[in-house]
Amino acid sequence: MKNLNCSDNGCDYREEFDPARTPNILANKIQTRVDDIISECEAVDWSENLISSKIILQLRYILAHYKLPDIEDGLSGNKFNMEVYKLTGKAEKSHGDIAVIVSKFISGQEKPISGVAFYEAKASGNGYKQYPSFDIQQLRRLVAETKKLSYLIYNREAQEIRMNDWLSDDIKKFHAVTIDAGFLNQCRDIRTASITIGQSFGIHFVKRVLSGWDLDYSRSPEKTIRRWLKCTKRSAPLVISVSVQEKTYREFPAMIELSGFEKVTLPQLDFFEPKQLDNN
Numbered sequence: 001m002k003n004l005n006c007s008d009n010g011c012d013y014r015e016e017f018d019p020a021r022t023p024n025i026l027a028n029k030i031q032t033r034v035d036d037i038i039s040e041c042e043a044v045d046w047s048e049n050l051i052s053s054k055i056i057l058q059l060r061y062i063l064a065h066y067k068l069p070d071i072e073d074g075l076s077g078n079k080f081n082m083e084v085y086k087l088t089g090k091a092e093k094s095h096g097d098i099a100v101i102v103s104k105f106i107s108g109q110e111k112p113i114s115g116v117a118f119y120e121a122k123a124s125g126n127g128y129k130q131y132p133s134f135d136i137q138q139l140r141r142l143v144a145e146t147k148k149l150s151y152l153i154y155n156r157e158a159q160e161i162r163m164n165d166w167l168s169d170d171i172k173k174f175h176a177v178t179i180d181a182g183f184l185n186q187c188r189d190i191r192t193a194s195i196t197i198g199q200s201f202g203i204h205f206v207k208r209v210l211s212g213w214d215l216d217y218s219r220s221p222e223k224t225i226r227r228w229l230k231c232t233k234r235s236a237p238l239v240i241s242v243s244v245q246e247k248t249y250r251e252f253p254a255m256i257e258l259s260g261f262e263k264v265t266l267p268q269l270d271f272f273e274p275k276q277l278d279n280n
Contacts, residue, residue: 014066022066037051081253084240084266086238098119098238099239100117117149117214120181155177
């Protein structure tokens with residue numbers, strides 16, 4: 001639902017977040033745009049690193065379209081405040097995997113509660129090796145040491161997944177699919193795991209991660225990420241930090257203390273369009 005607030009400077013075109021309707025809309029928007037990014041990716045740019053970077057920019061843009069209800073002071077009051085971090089001194093092109101920190105204020109708590117989820121990105125390839133960077137030994141290490149880990153698969157050709165439980169016949173195809181790392185460790189085959197237990201990235205990100213339902217709360221975000229970095233070895237992930245504003249009077253920034261990481265400068269967002277003057 002749009003709540004158009006106008007002032008002398010212009011109109012705020014962001015949408016209010018409806019807990020009953022918006023999560024499904026948000027998941028579909030994210031999945032559609034991410035699938036577009038993958039399907040339109042040129043062969044010369046085909047890599048986990050570039051695709052992940054493009055996806056993160058789109059996540060920020062889509063999330064920024066939603067604001068809390070009854071906000072009338074310009075562009076304040078975002079429902080989601082998102083920031084991105086990278087390891088100091090690492091070129092952005094070296095990032096492929098994604099860590100997501102989600103923070104919320106809970107009633108009765110003095111400070112936000114934060115949890116972490118991880119996406120290990122793997123892009124499909126050509127020829128006999130379907131996923132060139134997929135490594136069973138790395139998967140075993142990650143599963144042993146990392147909670148709340150999913151493999152995020154980028155498929156050149158859309159991959160079939162079941163949309164409901166119990167092996168139903170409701171099957172759809174997506175370019176971006178998530179697979180539970182523990183299940184994949186047992187199955188060992190990405191395509192079989194995708195159709196058996198895979199989820200669309202949009203559904204997983206919105207309903208499992210952004211919701212806070214499927215995060216690692218066992219230690220501080222920094223300790224959780226450091227533990228993961230020791231297992232990945234080959235890559236330097238991008239870290240997304242998202243604060244979820246449950247109440248308008250408890251706004252707080254997304255910034256998390258992560259030693260050795262620096263904030264990534266992102267394009268400026270603007271949802272404040274000039275107000276049309278009435279010349280009558």
